Amino acid sequence: MKVSSALLAYALCVPAAHAASHVFLVQNSGWMEPFYTDPRSPYKALVTEVVQAAMAPDDALVLAAFNQSLPGAPSPRALLAQQGKPDRTRLRNVLNPLEVARKPNSTALADTDLGEAVGAAIDTALGGKPGLVWLFTNNRNSPNNDQATARRNREFYQLIHGGKAIGKALAFPLKMPVQGAQYRAGGLMVYVFAVQPQGVRELDALLASGRLRQVITEPPARLKPLDQDTVRLVPARVENTPGVRYAVLPDGRLRAELDAAAPAPGDARITWRIENAIYPYTISAAHIDAQAALAGHVKPVRLEPDHVRDLAPGKPQTLASSLGLPVANLPGKWSLAALRSAGSAQVLPGRIEVRLADQQLELSQAFRQRMAELFPGDPLPDIFTPPESLQAARATLPVEVRLQYGAGPLMALIGGAFALLGATGALALAATRGRKVVVTVDGEQRTVRTKAGARTPLFNAAGDQVAELHTTLFGHTLANVREGANVRLGR
Known part of the structure; x- marks a missing residue:
């Protein structure tokens, strides 16, 4: 060139x-x-x-x-x-x-x-x-x-x-x-x-x-491209199901609100308008299947009918579906994400993926007429002939899933934390508090000051070490008692 x-x-x-x-x-x-x-x-x-x-x-x-x-x-x-x-x-x-x-x-x-x-x-x-x-x-x-x-x-x-x-x-x-x-x-x-x-x-x-x-x-x-976003799904009517509430946002996205404490939601009936998004082509025939994806898990969406015929630009067709959200991998109520969202909603991005198989495209008659009007006598340029290899296509509808978590788990966790903190404080106080212990050495009573963790030597009247007092959080014991020595705890 x-x-x-x-x-x-x-x-x-x-x-x-x-x-x-x-x-x-x-x-x-x-x-x-x-x-x-x-x-x-x-x-x-x-x-x-x-x-x-x-x-x-x-x-x-x-x-x-x-x-x-x-x-x-x-x-x-x-x-x-x-x-x-x-x-x-x-x-x-x-x-x-x-x-x-x-x-x-x-x-x-x-x-x-x-x-x-x-x-x-x-x-x-x-x-x-x-x-x-x-x-x-x-x-x-x-x-x-x-x-x-x-x-x-x-x-x-x-x-x-x-x-x-x-x-x-x-x-x-x-x-x-x-x-x-x-x-x-x-x-x-x-x-x-x-x-x-x-x-x-x-x-x-x-x-x-x-x-x-x-x-x-x-x-x-x-x-x-003629194999991406060839159709557009627009929710037309949504029937709520126990455990989930649906709404259609102004931009056409679908919103689902779930209560995390409720049982797994059932399938919802949704009526869609499927629109041709690849002007100037008519989708003369295609088989359609769909699936919902959320949190790394997918679930099939049942469509009725599961095909389109002569779907021209600007002329939508109606589809009915049975939609169940894949909730198997959603964060549990004790998860970090749930605790962070306690009392509010965690927004999770989901999507509905639509696949068209055996897709057959042809130029719409309206476009052919317009081209003939603008370029009279000229053959239609080959560039408007869709490649024969393009027999499959896909489209995606974003879904916003709002997972509502109650404050109960967070309050229980906070209560447990305070209880643990109190117990830890009590143990710390016990560990540092001074104690008085009465011991008897050779018939003589003595009061010994000690604390948890201390090892206190005990002596007889002649100044010889005859035993050792061990103190823990849970009590006192005598150790290393000299043979023949008369040592005991208490009077």
Whole structure:
């Protein structure tokens, strides 16, 4: 793959910092002629506004024009690279002079290679680091439909669906009627490819912020992944069961409140709405099974029915389920977690995992009609054909489990601690308190002062040691009594 030397040089300006990195690829090949020559074309203005919406102030960008690389005419060709979001004036100054490209030493309009452009953005501009690659195109790979077009289309398809670098890919088909001297067009496609997991997180954060919706109001068509979060479960009706109370939170999550002192809760009947979350595809058929996971333990969820048919975007189906929470591994009432949460609730993260097997996807008719309206006469791009290998998918619904612990175990533990402390204090007092002991040596009574742990020698009238008095917490004993000596405890 030939890459512009300018793009290679500018790639060094994209830092590996906490800020996001963006590469904006603006197509200027022959099929794009009306987008450049129609005086009413909003093409360059759209690029400007998407850059403004997509970038945060500290993000980095490379803005490049692309067509198809030829000797003497490298592609992509960098137009701007900098750290920090450029203002609109600078973007206009860079984009306004951009014209439709022609082949070297020829009046023929330049061809296009979408895969070449995206590959250069990932490998060179981003340098293999995370980031977002934006592609502005009319979806046509060559104005003359040369024999290599089909091959380049397959390479582009493989790069998006089969390549490991791209973790998420979205497409925004936009209405943009333009008329040029040679061609006319009715629409434009804006793609965004998230590179590596960090890039996926950056794209998700951007979509959640709503900034992009201020410029592009069309819903994004998901190209990848098609095996994750393909459906969304929304609780519609919940019937409580003894020992557990259910509620649906405003964000659609399910909350379950359990009393730790109650017996194991029974199964609850929950009615769900299952929604298609992979516009523009219809799930024509799939087998569904689910399980609830909590505290490292899982339990099957019985679904009725256990399959979906013709689940189109925006048209949910109803599922009934029998849900029992897996409570075998929950902390007991005497556990440290329970004692810390005494009198309040301990929040445990749980989830319901949904798996779709034998999944069959097809483009929705509404999307096909829209593509035909925007790109009349053009075949549907292969990139919208789901890979045959994607026959399974999964989705996750977070569940918040609140485990309510009473204060009884903690109060009992506190009471036991005080009792133990009192007993320890009593033992300490007994150990340090002085004692008086009466002993008789050779018929003479004596009072000896001692304390627990002491060994006190006893002498006769002649000054000879005749015995030893040992004192403990529990009493006194005589030891080492000299043979023939008359020594005893008491009078």
